[in-house]
Amino acid sequence: MINDLVLGLSVSLVAMLIHLAGTLLLVVLMNPFHDVMRHRVHLRLTVALVATYLVMLAAHVLEVGLWGLLYDSLGLAERTEDAYYAAFVNYTTLGYGGSQRVAETRLLGPLASANGILMFGWSTALLVLVVQRHLPAQLATRD
Template sequence: MMLQFLVAMLVSLISIGLHALMTVVAVDIARRAGLRHPARPRSHLMGVMMATAVVLMIAHMLEVFVWAATYAIIGVAAAEQGLLYFAFVNYTTLGYGDITPVREWRLIGPLTAMNGVLLFGWSAAVLFEVLRKTLDHFEAAKAPGFTRP
């Protein structure tokens, strides 16, 4: 059982590192785009939010690939059962249950789900903060005395 926790902690740390890197990328893109003063602020805001969401979705997909690769390395289930699918089901907490891990690794699914829940919450927080900062910037641009850079 301890090996399951250690493997899950290692893979979770890798996922968290990936998510941190992709968050930096998403925030940088949002910050650069948010500093513009478009003629159509609503459309621009939609574009900023969509770009941020896409970057975060790519992060989640990469993290699922890391989990699937780990499943293959440790032999959680037979590869022909679809380890990528199994990783997605666990990471997203969907839990169909049509693929089950071997007895020795049965805690890996809930541990994967715990990592996914944490990172989805992180993504929601990032999206909200990007929205808030972009709206704050648009409001500041309307203020008297504001000069465009």
């Protein structure tokens, strides 16, 4: 049980670092872009939202891949594809899809789910931030 907890928290930490890297990448990409598109507010909002969505989606896919690697390395699924499926199911909090050997570990699934909830919340917060930063300019063009 302690081993599962240590493994799960370690993967969660690495997943958080991936999300942090994605967030920092957005900051690096969007700051110069913001200055170039200062007067094209509609296009700027669209590009900012699309970029945020794509970067965060890529981060989620990488994070699920980490969980899938862990499941596969522990032999929690019969096939590698099943390990990634189980990781997606847990990370997105859909529940077990019959592909993970639940009896062998009781903590990795819930830890993957908790990690997914937190990372989806982080992504949602970034999307809200983009809208908050750009929406006032959108509304000002209507006046």
